[in-house]
Amino acid sequence: MALRGVGAKPLSERGKVDGREVLPWNEPGLSRADRVIAFCEDLPITAGKLAGSSMQLREWQREFIRAVYAEDTAGRRPVRTAVLSMGRKNGKTQLAAALALCHLLGPEAEPRGEVYSCALTRDQAAKLYAEMAAILQGHPELDDRCNIVRFTKQIEVLTGDGAGSIYSALSADAGSKLGLSPSFVVYDELGSAPNRALFDAMDTASGARDNPLMMVISTQAAADHAVMSELVDYGLRVQSGDVADPSFHLTLYAAPEDADPWEPATWLLANPAIGDFRSLEDVQRQAGQARLVPSKEAAFRNLILNQRVSAVSRFIHKAEWDANAGTVDAASLDGRECYAGLDLGATRDLTAFVMVFPDEKGRYDVLARFFMPEANIEDRSNEDRVPYDLWAKQGHITLIPGATIDPGFVADVLANAASRYSMQALAYDRWRIEDLKRELGLIGAALPITPFGQGFKDFSPAVDMLERCVAEKLLRHGGNPVLNMCAANAVVTRDPAGGRKLDKSKAAGRIDGLVALAMALSISKRHEPETLPACLAELVA
Template sequence: MGLRGPGAKPKGKRAAANDNRRETLPWEAEGLSRLERVIAFIEDMPVTQGKFAGTKMKLRDWQVDEFLAPIYAEDENGRRPVRTAALSMGRKNGKTGLSAALACCHIVGPEAEDRGEVYFCAMDKAQAAKAWAECKAMLEGHAELSERVNIIRFSKEIEVLDGQGKGSVLKALSADADSKLGLSPSFVLCDEIGYWPKRDLFDAMDSALGARDEPLIVAISTQAKDDTHFFSEMIDYGLKIRDGEIEDPSFHLAFFAAGPLDDPWDPATWHKANPALGDFLSMEQVERMAMQAQRIPSKEADFRNKLLNQRIDGTVRFIAAREWNDCNLGPIDDKALEGRECFGALDLSAARDLTCFLLVFPEEDGRFTVLPRFFLPEFDIEGKSDTDRVPYNVWARQPDARLTLLPGKVIDPALVAEYIADETARFDIRAIAYDRWRIEDLNRELDKLSVTLPLVPFGQGYKDMSPAVDVLEVTVAQQKLNHGGNPLMRMCASNAVVTQDPAGARKLDKSKASGRIDGIVALAMALKTAQAHEEEGLPACLLAA
């Protein structure tokens, strides 16, 4: 009693229909390695839709070699080191079938543990229901496994009644719901995580893995559209591991994508992001989509993101992501910059928004080193992260992000003034360009500290900002900038858009931007102030005045 529930099929009828049940299943054969058991299980699962429906799954070499083999490899103690795995490739490469088979493997197959908790997580309720339905169809189509599970449709759950994994449950959850707390997952599969609206569900699952002996969380998705999405951070982390920059045996990335310089219309490029192309992904379909993307500009970005697995959202930005990333010339040590000549800019925000104080340091080779500092109120930083859809709460814990959370619900200008005053003692700041808006509050606090700063007013209209926009654009294009990969600066760069007046003058426009651009506005002002000082050989404060 209690195991069945509304929507469950009568066991008797199902058992009578399965007269060809095997006593020993393929993955139960003796002498198999852990990986071989997983492969045997997946290849015994039925294909439930598409042109191969009615047959059993057949894993391709790339699925095994690039994805499964590294995940289920064991160390010298017979344990699986990998705890987090990501697979990213173009759409329609068999992600759904592989995802469902893996979830089944961890609830009722060789990777199952008694009273395990398996969660199939998707972007929204509809996608979660679709993913769950694929698991359900696979188990119902398997003669032996269908007898061991109880499928409860109304709550999207699957329970294991006996055998390996007895007492385990598989549930479908959606990322658009509230975070799930109090769970103890043994296996989590995140479907199309690159399109999740927020990271709460992933973080809740990831933080709950510690209660299990060998937990595993797997993310399978096409790339997110921008650098600030948390799945983009996962991919970047995995690429650093692959390139030997970081050593982390607990993380594995299998990545199939076209390169930034590849010809998007070349079939060889399509194959890079789509290992199943010409197999269970139709070449004819991809050719049709490519032809339309070539002829209809609005379709190109979608084709490159979903088919070529490139990180591109189709919005025309002021700074191309590739150009900005090329200006990450290595880590920045602020202690090594102490005493150096520099030029600053201050972009003050409304009481609750992002404030940026930024310094640029001229280098002998003509480049500039960028040292920003961002401020936000500490109150409800989680809500602020949700509203802006960027992980301020995570960045605040990362020293390299240079984000300071100030106590209270609003930004206290006194605290910002104290920080700037401290910086003037560390660096040789020749000028600090500022927007006149709200500067009176800061000046009042500076007077209290008896601090005099080389503050220089900098207009925000087309007349004053257009030369600054030009300098910023050229500096980035010529890679004469080192921002050190600061994530908030990257966010601001990806959001930045410019507007143009009838005379052709340009300015960075916060009202048109898709998100915060304070760091880029400050950078433009600082670079222009530094350039004016260099060109005229006069104090920047006199020039800007």
Template sequence: MGLRGPGAKPALRTKTPAPLPLFGDAPGRDQAVSTGELPLVGETRAERLICWIERLIITSGALAGQPMRLDEWQKDIIRSLYETDENGLRFVRTGVVSMGRKNGKTGLASALALAHLCGPEAVKRGQVLSAAADRGQASIVFDEMIAFALEQPQLAARLVVRAYNKTVEDAVTGSVYKALSADARKAHGLSPTFAIADEVAQWRDRDLFDALKTGGGAHRESLLLGISTRSPDADNPLEELLRYGASVADGTFPDRTFKSFVWSAPMDADPWVEATWRMANPALGTFRSVEDIRSQAMQAMRVPSQEAAFRAYTLNQPVTSDVRFLRPDDWDACAGEAEAAGPCYCGLDLASGASDLTAFSFYWPETGKLTVKAFLPSELVDVKQSEDHAPYREWLSAGLIEAIPGRAIDRAWLLMWVAQAIEGLDVVAIGLDRWNLKDLEAVADREGISLPLSPVGMGYASQSPAITAFETAVLQGTLQHGGNPLLRWAVSNAALDADPAGNRKLSKQRARGRIDPLVASVVAVGLAASEPAEEELFFDVIAL
């Protein structure tokens, strides 16, 4: 690696593999320089990058010394990440790759890092970063990248490697690579053109990831790539990213700047058969050992305490004890429109914090129509959008969210909105947490507002019947929510707690994100279900 310290020099090797093209005048171009580098082959930017990577030399394992050959699934990742618009510019800014361990995630990421440092994706004075939970993990990408470079004399000759602080500088482009441990403070002030978030499931929080993402905002083609296998602890940044990726993939959050690539075995698949292993291990049969996974599976079968780790690390499953709510297919089947007719029941879920999301729902049991409106303080919409990782601005424009003036949920303003919204409707009751009832009644009295407020318990005994009623309406297809994306998001975030008697309630502590629109909806449907049916009167004529 050359000398260490401030006076470090580029390292050289004498082995001469197929030459690699160096930096051209723009990213992704296939311009060769005067030292005899071969031009890159490919009609697209992604194909030229693939060509460049496949001239790197594998440095360890059974294939050491051979050119790197990408599997088709690896090429598909590159093609998707490096797709360009009509101006030839990359539009993906964030990518997430998740699969079982030992499938070559780090090797691919290291090759991409090298390409952004001194290859076809390099820019003048770029910043290439890799970050991990600890210093040891952070050095893995560094070591792999340097090993690639040292097999190519023309690359080694231009790189200044400083192993003592895990940095590399390219003498041609002026670009710098640096390895970071997961401390967000170290990322502030940096402006990465390309960054790797390595094993992000092991990170304590999203602070560093978000710092890397915002730091790249100064560049029109910055790319942040998260690579990770899942963790047995489901409370980690990777799960947030995968949930967002799933919402992008199914159209809930249209976002062409975000791409996720996930290989994971379904929770209901048999974990002990090879067909299931292949779902989470795309390299199985090429450079991922079937025998190794078979050995792990046998141990996990015999030692139950190892099953969670096997499911997380090998099958890449989201291991959690939480009980989730509704299946997406069942929910989406109820996306029809219905008429707002007959008696109406409403639900109100007030924010636990003065500035958090609040929701109000309307439910017409005769037709099954369900609508919901959410509320946020107007001055904090962008802050809450960032905190909750939800497209609040988009939903605000679509009329799904109302902005309450100020920096807090003004309860008087909210009750006035409710009074106007229910005017002309046959509203039977507005259910809300009994602990908020007195406060709201006082506000209503002060403002001269009359509302049919009805206290609702939020414990197991009170919530369980409401949840059952809501679930039944969805499964029987009698509820129609009109495809509301705000409500779909809340449903996808929901988790249930259960007591020893089997009673259930929605858990805000274990939820994946905000569930307030769902809580308000469950309250409304539960109220309607608990309302006694009208009794017909029968008169017996008694002959005297």
């Protein structure tokens, strides 16, 4: 039965179009990828100077389709997740709409299939619907087989390939999506998703299908912990051979971080359609503004050059921080001299305890522990757009039972650390420390705690120390994802005298781990033995 509602096509208007005997994508001798290409190129362009003409895929689009729809020796498509990432305005929406129609009523259609477009908001997801509806209206032969309901932004296939299949636009409210069984999903601009809930819901919902496909078409996210970043990183590992996974494909157009952002050759690396249907003049205009206005450079790098760069200027450059991600052998740290920093969060926030272990070469092994209340962890993950719940499952965050941080729990952790390692000093912020001191007293733990001011006077040397250690690659932080997040969010402010401090109020997210690390490094510097000048050392000897 056809869907009914506002915008539905009357039954009397169907069945009046004479179809071709053999459709272009059904010509004999075509491979699976060639059938998809033939279907796409039979569709009309709906807007712009080429409106009314047939779509002509560019070679870079054909290469992506051939990679995704290639078949194995058994005649099946191995790829189940496909990621296409490039700069903005490179025709992603039109390509996604064509492929969604291909799975809805073209050569990739299956009986009673379910095709969905996903995005941050329903309006954004509906952009793909609008493009699909416009294409169908410009293709009477396909339009005659469909029922389009504009009120609900749905399309139902009535006859032919894919009869009984439906398409619908979905937003990031993942709660109502768990009963779906998608055969094809296209996620538009996953890089801007607030969390991974909708992606995971659609990815896991396709298990009942024989050969489902999840397609992500997006620019890169700004942060490493975003689901889009995880997909890109995983795809790069697949490309390098580090991971063998024929079910995953990545096509990435992005400018390297060390490339000159103002050179046209660099723009082309992230914008395969530049000079074609991506305006070269528009990119030149944005590059000129970003070069003269520093606040626009980060957005230009992220949205145009498709680099993983936040639109907010950060204290620590990602490449420098990643260069310090050496492996930390936790077992070898037992009994070693260490210095620690503790940043107690509010009752429902993140608490960070970071220890640094200096070695004879002047480098530091970094061991970080994080704590959050167990109650409402998913809500806080959604609020901060950070996967705290996932990190807790992976062991990077310790969840404390209840709805608030229990100072007794933290006191036990500190006491155990002091007994395991040779803790020389523990720097702490005075805020909320009295409750912790009381708990330490109750368990008889005499820790070498040292107050650490959070103003410019006390924190400026800590910022200098942290910056030097990162720049000179003196840290081994093990790539802890929570600490990585804190480093990516960190910003500094200056006082009139030039002093600096890490500023939580201006940070893009939580920076507690980096604050604790800065305090630990600074307190270790204070405890370094003073070295006598050579002439005095000889006299003493």
